[in-house]
Amino acid sequence: MADIVVKTEDVVKEYRMGSNVLRALDGINIEILRGEYISLMGPSGSGKSTLFNMIGALDRPTEGRVYIDGQNMSQLSQRQIAAFRCHRVGYIFQSYNLLHVRSAHGNVTLPMIFAGVSERARNEKAEKLLDMVGLGDRIYHLPDELSGGQRQRVAIARALANDPSIILADEPTANLDTITGREIIDLIKRLNNEQGVTVISATHDLKMLDVSDRIVDIRDGLVERIRNRDEIEIEVGEVGGE
Amino acid sequence: MNQRAPIEEQIDLPFVESLRISFQSLKIRFGRSIITTAGITLGIAFLVSVWTNNEINLALQESGRQSQINTFEETTQQGISTKDIWLIVMSLIVCVVGIANSMLMAVTERFREIGTMKCLGALDGFVVRLFLLESGFQGFSGALIGALIGTLGAILLGLKDYGLDLFYYFPLLPAQPEDGAMQLGVIVVILLGCILGMILAVIGSSFPAWRAAKLPPAEAMRTEV
Numbered sequence: 186m187a188d189i190v191v192k193t194e195d196v197v198k199e200y201r202m203g204s205n206v207l208r209a210l211d212g213i214n215i216e217i218l219r220g221e222y223i224s225l226m227g228p229s230g231s232g233k234s235t236l237f238n239m240i241g242a243l244d245r246p247t248e249g250r251v252y253i254d255g256q257n258m259s260q261l262s263q264r265q266i267a268a269f270r271c272h273r274v275g276y277i278f279q280s281y282n283l284l285h286v287r288s289a290h291g292n293v294t295l296p297m298i299f300a301g302v303s304e305r306a307r308n309e310k311a312e313k314l315l316d317m318v319g320l321g322d323r324i325y326h327l328p329d330e331l332s333g334g335q336r337q338r339v340a341i342a343r344a345l346a347n348d349p350s351i352i353l354a355d356e357p358t359a360n361l362d363t364i365t366g367r368e369i370i371d372l373i374k375r376l377n378n379e380q381g382v383t384v385i386s387a388t389h390d391l392k393m394l395d396v397s398d399r400i401v402d403i404r405d406g407l408v409e410r411i412r413n414r415d416e417i418e419i420e421v422g423e424v425g426g427e
Numbered sequence: 428m429n430q431r432a433p434i435e436e437q438i439d440l441p442f443v444e445s446l447r448i449s450f451q452s453l454k455i456r457f458g459r460s461i462i463t464t465a466g467i468t469l470g471i472a473f474l475v476s477v478w479t480n481n482e483i484n485l486a487l488q489e490s491g492r493q494s495q496i497n498t499f500e501e502t503t504q505q506g507i508s509t510k511d512i513w514l515i516v517m518s519l520i521v522c523v524v525g526i527a528n529s530m531l532m533a534v535t536e537r538f539r540e541i542g543t544m545k546c547l548g549a550l551d552g553f554v555v556r557l558f559l560l561e562s563g564f565q566g567f568s569g570a571l572i573g574a575l576i577g578t579l580g581a582i583l584l585g586l587k588d589y590g591l592d593l594f595y596y597f598p599l600l601p602a603q604p605e606d607g608a609m610q611l612g613v614i615v616v617i618l619l620g621c622i623l624g625m626i627l628a629v630i631g632s633s634f635p636a637w638r639a640a641k642l643p644p645a646e647a648m649r650t651e652v
């Protein structure tokens with residue numbers, strides 16, 4: 186049987202605003218396999234980021250359960266959740282979310298500081314990761330001194346600091362131009378191929394289609410359909426042929 | 428369903444690491460830190476100047492001198508006028524509100540940073556400790572400078588009122604005259620000002636930081652300033 190990394194069971198998320206209740210997720214059931222590259226697609230407001238937050242333990246579902254590596258996330262203690270975020274997941278956001286008071290190096294080392302890695306080991310690792318994302322010559326720059334694409338590279342290096350098994354990327358290319366976006370996608374895909382990291386990415390970006398193993402279409406807080414790579418290729422071909 | 432090890436418990440950071448991160452953060456945010464600290468300095472300077480001025484008046488009235496501005500009618504039996512009490516209470520309120528406000532602002536604009544640190548594995552306790560250290564340092568240095576400025580202001584005012592007699596009767600140390608009000612002395616006032624400034628800064632910063640740390644990271648990161 187295939188190895189399931191993430192499984193959601195009837196996940197519902199409601200946002201309460203005064204007397205209004207907004208049902209952002211309306212019972213999501215998905216299973217994601219180890220080593221898969223999954224894209225969550227859907228129109229703006231369909232609930233992609235909300236689902237991203239549920240899978241990454243950045244927020245709690247109103248109803249339903251999220252299992253990661255077979256663990257029911259709602260049963261974890263505060264300390265376990267912190268350790269989960271620290272070790273198991275690497276987050277990449279549309280707006281980079283770098284700590285602007287820390288250099289590229291400082292951003293990449295922080296998760297390792299939280300993990301209790303020795304200073305020497307984390308400096309070494311940070312240099313290696315920044316080198317890998319192509320920022321070997323900008324290690325001590327502050328985020329404000331870097332371009333959007335470079336900042337996103339720092340965020341990717343930071344996401345990899347503690348060798349996570351899952352990378353969660355919420356529209357990682359949305360603020361980037363086509364070419365830079367392409368480079369970022371290639372970088373993430375390379376990690377997926379070479380290190381077997383599971384990638385879960387919310388996106389509007391059609392460039393993400395041809396690197397995905399599966400595409401989950403989300404609409405109004407529900408999974409509309411799940412397409413496999415071969416189906417996608419046919420469709421892309423059709424679109425191209427029109 | 429799966430074979431990976433169960434999820435471990437997150438460790439606490441060594442104190443030195445927290446200290447290092449907080450100082451780094453103060454240093455890089457130097458300009459902003461100075462503004463926040465200036466808020467503390469102003470509040471404490473105002474409070475200490477009013478308070479010290481009052482101490483000076485008490486001491487010199489005790490010695491038989493009269494300030495040109497404190498007329499006899501205003502002065503109660505104990506030597507403290509209701510106007511002085513009013514001033515002290517007012518300056519205390521201004522100080523508390525001013526410091527609480529500047530700390531709250533400084534924390535609110537860092538909600539996103541708090542959420543991000545939690546994404547990277549920070550425990551709530553670490554976030555609170557970070558703000559405790561930063562605000563403790565800012566509170567102490569801001570309040571010390573404020574207390575010194577306030578004292579200087581009160582001395583200048585005293586010189587205007589009493590001339591050089593001020594230094595002869597200067598209420599540096601606590602005193603309890605036989606038939607007068609207890610005098611704290613300027614040193615104690617400075618000390619109290621520093622402690623008050625530090626406590627206000629620490630509470631004003633750690634409380635909102637604690638509330639932000641308890642939020643799910645997704646919510647903390649949503650706040651745009």
Ligand SMILES: Nc1ncnc2c1ncn2[C@@H]1O[C@H](COP(=O)(O)OP(=O)(O)OP(=O)(O)O)[C@@H](O)[C@H]1O
Nearest residue numbers: 200207209227228229230231232233234235236649
């Ligand atoms: N904290 C919140 N409070 C209230 N409503 C929220 C909150 N977060 C999301 N929503 C609502 O939930 C719905 C889903 O939002 P979500 O951010 O998940 O959409 P999305 O698919 O990521 O959209 P986009 O592509 O624009 O990023 C939206 O209608 C949004 O307004």
Ligand SMILES: [Mg+2]
Nearest residue numbers: 233234235355
């Ligand atoms: Mg979104």
